[in-house]
Amino acid sequence: MSTIPSMIGSPIRRREDPRLITGRATYVDDVKMVGTVYAAFVRSPYGHAKVRSVDVSAAKERPGVVAAYAAADLIAAGLNVSIPVAADLPGLKKPAHPPLAIDEVRFVGEPVAVVVANTPYAARDAVEAVAVEYDQLEAAIDLEKAAAGPPYVHEDLGTNVAFVMPVKTGDPEAAFAEADVVVKERIVNQRLIPCPMEPRSMLAHWDTGAAHLTLWTSTQIPHLLRTNLALLLGLGEIKVRVIAPEVGGGFGAKLNLYGEEIVVSWLSTQLGRPVKYIETRSENFAAMTHGRDQIQYIEVGAKKDGTITGLRMKIFANLGAYHQLLTPGIPTFTPLMSPGCYKLTGFDCEVTGVFTNTMATDAYRGAGRPEATFMIERAIDLVALELGLDPVDVRRKNFIGSGEFPFTTITGLTYDSGNYAASLDKALELVDYKGLRAKQEELRKQGRYLGIGFSTYVEVCGMGPSAAMPAPGWDSAQVRVEPTGSVTVMTGISPHGQGEETTFAQIVSAELGVPIDSVSVIHGDTDKVQYGVGTFGSRGTAVGGAALKLAIDSIQAKAVKIAAHQWEANPDDVEYKDGKITVKGDPSKSMTTAEVGFTAFRGVGLPPGLEPGLDATRRFEPPNFVYPFGAHVCVVEVDADTGEAKIVRYIAVDDCGRVINPLIVDGQIHGGLAQGIAQALYEEAVYDENGQLVSGTFMDYAMPRAHQLLAFETDRTTTPSPVNPLGVKGVGEAGTIGSTPAVVNAVMDALAPFGVKNIDMPLRPEKLWKAMHANSNGKVNE
Amino acid sequence: METVNIEVNGRSYSNEVEPRLLLVHYLRDTLGLTGTHVGCDTSSCGACTVLLDGISVKSCTVFAAQAGGHAVTTIEGIGNSGALHPMQEAFWAKHGLQCGFCTPGMIVSCIDLLRRNPDPSDAEIRAGIEGNLCRCTGYENIVRAVRAAAAAMKADEPRRSVAELLPVGAS
Amino acid sequence: MITAAFEYYRPASLDEALRLLGGRDDAKILAGGHSLIPMMKLRLAEPAALIDIAAIPDLGRIDFDGKRFRIGALVTHATLAANRDLEKNAPALWDAANHIGDPQVRNRGTIGGSASHGDPSADYPSVLLALGATLSLAGKSGSRDVGADAFFRGMFDTALAPGEILTTVSFDAAPASAYAKYQHPASGYAMVGVAANLRLNGGTVGEARIAVTGVGDSAFRAGNVEKALAGARAGDADAIKKACSNAASGVDARSDSQASGTYRAAMADVYAARAVSAAAARG
Numbered sequence A: 001m002s003t004i005p006s007m008i009g010s011p012i013r014r015r016e017d018p019r020l021i022t023g024r025a026t027y028v029d030d031v032k033m034v035g036t037v038y039a040a041f042v043r044s045p046y047g048h049a050k051v052r053s054v055d056v057s058a059a060k061e062r063p064g065v066v067a068a069y070a071a072a073d074l075i076a077a078g079l080n081v082s083i084p085v086a087a088d089l090p091g092l093k094k095p096a097h098p099p100l101a102i103d104e105v106r107f108v109g110e111p112v113a114v115v116v117a118n119t120p121y122a123a124r125d126a127v128e129a130v131a132v133e134y135d136q137l138e139a140a141i142d143l144e145k146a147a148a149g150p151p152y153v154h155e156d157l158g159t160n161v162a163f164v165m166p167v168k169t170g171d172p173e174a175a176f177a178e179a180d181v182v183v184k185e186r187i188v189n190q191r192l193i194p195c196p197m198e199p200r201s202m203l204a205h206w207d208t209g210a211a212h213l214t215l216w217t218s219t220q221i222p223h224l225l226r227t228n229l230a231l232l233l234g235l236g237e238i239k240v241r242v243i244a245p246e247v248g249g250g251f252g253a254k255l256n257l258y259g260e261e262i263v264v265s266w267l268s269t270q271l272g273r274p275v276k277y278i279e280t281r282s283e284n285f286a287a288m289t290h291g292r293d294q295i296q297y298i299e300v301g302a303k304k305d306g307t308i309t310g311l312r313m314k315i316f317a318n319l320g321a322y323h324q325l326l327t328p329g330i331p332t333f334t335p336l337m338s339p340g341c342y343k344l345t346g347f348d349c350e351v352t353g354v355f356t357n358t359m360a361t362d363a364y365r366g367a368g369r370p371e372a373t374f375m376i377e378r379a380i381d382l383v384a385l386e387l388g389l390d391p392v393d394v395r396r397k398n399f400i401g402s403g404e405f406p407f408t409t410i411t412g413l414t415y416d417s418g419n420y421a422a423s424l425d426k427a428l429e430l431v432d433y434k435g436l437r438a439k440q441e442e443l444r445k446q447g448r449y450l451g452i453g454f455s456t457y458v459e460v461c462g463m464g465p466s467a468a469m470p471a472p473g474w475d476s477a478q479v480r481v482e483p484t485g486s487v488t489v490m491t492g493i494s495p496h497g498q499g500e501e502t503t504f505a506q507i508v509s510a511e512l513g514v515p516i517d518s519v520s521v522i523h524g525d526t527d528k529v530q531y532g533v534g535t536f537g538s539r540g541t542a543v544g545g546a547a548l549k550l551a552i553d554s555i556q557a558k559a560v561k562i563a564a565h566q567w568e569a570n571p572d573d574v575e576y577k578d579g580k581i582t583v584k585g586d587p588s589k590s591m592t593t594a595e596v597g598f599t600a601f602r603g604v605g606l607p608p609g610l611e612p613g614l615d616a617t618r619r620f621e622p623p624n625f626v627y628p629f630g631a632h633v634c635v636v637e638v639d640a641d642t643g644e645a646k647i648v649r650y651i652a653v654d655d656c657g658r659v660i661n662p663l664i665v666d667g668q669i670h671g672g673l674a675q676g677i678a679q680a681l682y683e684e685a686v687y688d689e690n691g692q693l694v695s696g697t698f699m700d701y702a703m704p705r706a707h708q709l710l711a712f713e714t715d716r717t718t719t720p721s722p723v724n725p726l727g728v729k730g731v732g733e734a735g736t737i738g739s740t741p742a743v744v745n746a747v748m749d750a751l752a753p754f755g756v757k758n759i760d761m762p763l764r765p766e767k768l769w770k771a772m773h774a775n776s777n778g779k780v781n782e
Numbered sequence B: 001m002e003t004v005n006i007e008v009n010g011r012s013y014s015n016e017v018e019p020r021l022l023l024v025h026y027l028r029d030t031l032g033l034t035g036t037h038v039g040c041d042t043s044s045c046g047a048c049t050v051l052l053d054g055i056s057v058k059s060c061t062v063f064a065a066q067a068g069g070h071a072v073t074t075i076e077g078i079g080n081s082g083a084l085h086p087m088q089e090a091f092w093a094k095h096g097l098q099c100g101f102c103t104p105g106m107i108v109s110c111i112d113l114l115r116r117n118p119d120p121s122d123a124e125i126r127a128g129i130e131g132n133l134c135r136c137t138g139y140e141n142i143v144r145a146v147r148a149a150a151a152a153m154k155a156d157e158p159r160r161s162v163a164e165l166l167p168v169g170a171s
Numbered sequence C: 001m002i003t004a005a006f007e008y009y010r011p012a013s014l015d016e017a018l019r020l021l022g023g024r025d026d027a028k029i030l031a032g033g034h035s036l037i038p039m040m041k042l043r044l045a046e047p048a049a050l051i052d053i054a055a056i057p058d059l060g061r062i063d064f065d066g067k068r069f070r071i072g073a074l075v076t077h078a079t080l081a082a083n084r085d086l087e088k089n090a091p092a093l094w095d096a097a098n099h100i101g102d103p104q105v106r107n108r109g110t111i112g113g114s115a116s117h118g119d120p121s122a123d124y125p126s127v128l129l130a131l132g133a134t135l136s137l138a139g140k141s142g143s144r145d146v147g148a149d150a151f152f153r154g155m156f157d158t159a160l161a162p163g164e165i166l167t168t169v170s171f172d173a174a175p176a177s178a179y180a181k182y183q184h185p186a187s188g189y190a191m192v193g194v195a196a197n198l199r200l201n202g203g204t205v206g207e208a209r210i211a212v213t214g215v216g217d218s219a220f221r222a223g224n225v226e227k228a229l230a231g232a233r234a235g236d237a238d239a240i241k242k243a244c245s246n247a248a249s250g251v252d253a254r255s256d257s258q259a260s261g262t263y264r265a266a267m268a269d270v271y272a273a274r275a276v277s278a279a280a281a282r283g
């Protein structure tokens, strides 16, 4: 393979794949250790109940059982901890969140006891032998009712409201006074279940000799997990090693510290044996963090010409029963991104975070931003409908202009770069907008309902400036040129499908001129890799990649000094060009990184005072977030007989700045689109009024299969970001954020002849069918 | 306990197992073939798909005892990095995987799909992988990979038919 | 994910299987296992013994003499889906076999297991009703034949008596038949499924047998639709649509988080019309 800078932008196939496609990769459950015992959790079958007693004695008698504990046993043995929440807000209520429920359970699936046995089969059997007595309590399930009053999830708080956060900027009064129309709507983002295909998996090994804990866990944040785990277990941080081996997807739900991780680690310290816990999918549905779940009351002020003047929002965010790591922080992103790619002059919003007897919500692909984008992109369509304007024109009318960047929005964010009209133009061209509108007209005459929906989104990612984050926002990279010229990269991010073993190697190969096959990218092991923050918030390349670029810069600077010394040249006359070190204007003088690296290793012939070795560790502190954007067009046809919405075309034009590997970027977009479309049409976590999770398996929760999706048409524009030295923006979440409103807008457009303006997601056929068959009284025609 | 004699990836094994031992656990834990994954507990996801006598099955929904006397092919028996199966090649070339967790089961299913239908349309490919969930890829590149594999296998037919890749005795 | 413990038997003959089954009331037959094992993994079923009938000869046969099909209980969905005789001569069953679950499920699941399970959302029961199939049940004291109408009694409830094994499903050729399925978006089972079996006299419907699954506690015949269809012109889509209204009348339609009873009932009409039109087109 060639070693030239054209590595950047090449669709080279992933270097992580050979082990994955042959079944030789090592996920947590593939790590086998002699003497391992297996944990299983006893979980609450009730949404809300007093725990009268937990009796583990019979379980302990079962064959193969090593130990069994209820909350009281953990506390008696010294593990009296609360699962941490990192996001903080003024006045935030933070109820205790023990890893095993003590005297009250607050959601279905909450752990109440743990058993440990010699085999997973024996552990599962022992779960049956744990006797728990409950007194069922009334559950708080409905978000708005819970916000208004009892029953309370945490009785002692005397309220379910965890926080109220006002955001008022610009001059909303003036903005609304200026408006010719005010469009009001209630917008719902249903609860979603992240469903990474690998459920939570962990293996803890306490090395009694070394008094050292290793936790293999399926996580996105190995270092942050280590720090928190060490604090919770009262161990020195150097006594804890966290390894994220191959991780089977995360989508935000593995950006957390789970009670199970604490308990399993602690069990290993107590039992002196490796303890493994692999949750079942049913447990994953019930007890891994959920996503979204917001209700927004919005008012949009607009002038007759389509100019949006102001936005008022009242947001209710369902937090679930307890905080997980970022639970209360997620909905606070929503107001920040609510202006989208439009200019407004007044913004007035209030976010209310509410406890309910459900699993905690937390980050899920997009994390607070899809809720904003969905709202504003639906709002634009509602304004267009109200004013009889084309939704495309209303978008254009309000776009931030391509010459206005960096642009500070009304909510105080500074968008780094953008060209919203360019991506929209490209999308319109690809879809043949005019032709489609004509076809829509024609089909309507035949009783067929085609709809065209747009979403011109912008999102915030590359998380992020440390001052704006609940945890550090920087990330790190170490680059080492080894004696034989191979290059080792230690990255602080923790990829789990995003492909940085490839993209980072491409960057190294391009910059240092080494063959890509001699670059190794190591991640996900706190004993190997310097502290890093992890992979989430579309930050891997935008922050971790930027740190890598800085480390490469340092290496190059040192290499230049060494080469200059060898050539007795002035270092200012020596440079890296096309991956080689040369003297400016004298191509006869040329050295490779490997050659310089060997000199640096050998320690002979170095400039006086220069340390031997060619390596560097750097951190990138992002001066700002990055703001990818794009234009999506969805074309649907709704079957009038059944109400089924079938997407017939989906065009996504995305801009994530400079592209390092288009194959991977497109893959990220595809996966994002699938999840965004799934929110629009299929997925919904449903709790009944007692807090039973009705959609608790794949037999009920409609995570889409291949035949429920379609071939995506993707294209891109490229507007580099000035925020980082690579010019990249994140691409992990953009597809999800952009797509949901495009689909819903398309379906609403299809149903326009029926006078329908808004239907809550997911747009299940029944809802559409009812809307299409309702008579003037709103009743379904029989 | 039950004695099972199973041929896995061309090798014969004989083990004493609990009747309730699922085939997937037998493969992963008894034989250490961890390429076959478990993604659900409702027989829905297909992460555990293997070939049983050459036909795709969800190994989480077969007891090891039921597989006694039969031949199993897991992802490890499909190909290795030195000699990839065209389907593995195609998944690699078309970026048909991200986190890789669904991938072994997906690849095995796709091989079975081409056995039944060597030249499937896109719609047939999508229907053919209905038993396999993937959360990462949106399936688009998987469809492209199957198309590419079908073309490659057709071009390569005399040398490399699917049947050849199955263990001896499988039909 | 992990089932409770059980004893495992793999009899080599039907007699032995009947003997094993008759001896105890905590044993269950294991056929393809694709309804039973999922239930056991969630511990919704904990049989103390499983009698695996896979080794019993002849239960996997399909016989067709040009007029009547005899299908062994162990014939898999995939085998039916690939059967050319069935495609030509009883396409409703072929349609259903092609749309059950997914390829892996079809590779293991059996027609006998599906019928015996009596799942209210299963595809076959409606088809067997529409075909007027006969189910042969073997017991200790011999074999008896039960018509599909009497076999499917309710939710997970069939005419199988304790100790009996379903051995064959037989029915006459039904070339003008079809099955139309509205897939549940999550489980893939029939949210609504309608089987239509028509006897066509020239261009008009002579006799029609229409059965619906997914809607009620068990698959049922849509008697009023059958009556209304008699005499309808096979190519007249509007007439068919009209005849197919209220297919689920008198049935207490089930609801779940994906679809209400009202919607299911309405879709029974839509899918009845689709099945009838498809069947008519084949006639």
Ligand SMILES: Cc1cc2nc3c(=O)[nH]c(=O)nc-3n(C[C@H](O)[C@H](O)[C@H](O)COP(=O)(O)OP(=O)(O)OC[C@H]3O[C@@H](n4cnc5c(N)ncnc54)[C@H](O)[C@@H]3O)c2cc1C
Pocket: B042, B043, B044, C028, C029, C030, C031, C032, C033, C034, C035, C036, C037, C038, C073, C099, C100, C101, C102, C105, C108, C109, C110, C111, C112, C113, C114, C115, C116, C117, C119, C121, C122, C123, C124, C160, C164, C165, C166, C167, C187, C188, C189, C190
């Ligand atoms: C993911 C998934 C999706 C599915 N989707 C569908 C679908 O869309 N439509 C559909 O119809 N089905 C569906 N099924 C069910 C599938 O068709 C099963 O194969 C079928 O219902 C049962 O057949 P089996 O051979 O697997 O029976 P088993 O699971 O072995 O047995 C089922 C029950 O019948 C009894 N039994 C089995 N055979 C006999 C016999 N010969 N005599 C007496 N009793 C017997 C058993 O004791 C048990 O109680 C799905 C299953 C799965 C796992």
Ligand code: FES
Pocket: B037, B038, B039, B040, B041, B042, B043, B044, B045, B046, B047, B048, B049, B058, B059, B060, B061
């Ligand atoms: S693990 Fe077998 S289908 Fe999910």
Ligand code: FES
Pocket: A197, A248, A249, A497, B096, B097, B098, B099, B100, B101, B102, B103, B133, B134, B135, B136, B137
């Ligand atoms: S690649 Fe991650 S689930 Fe398919």
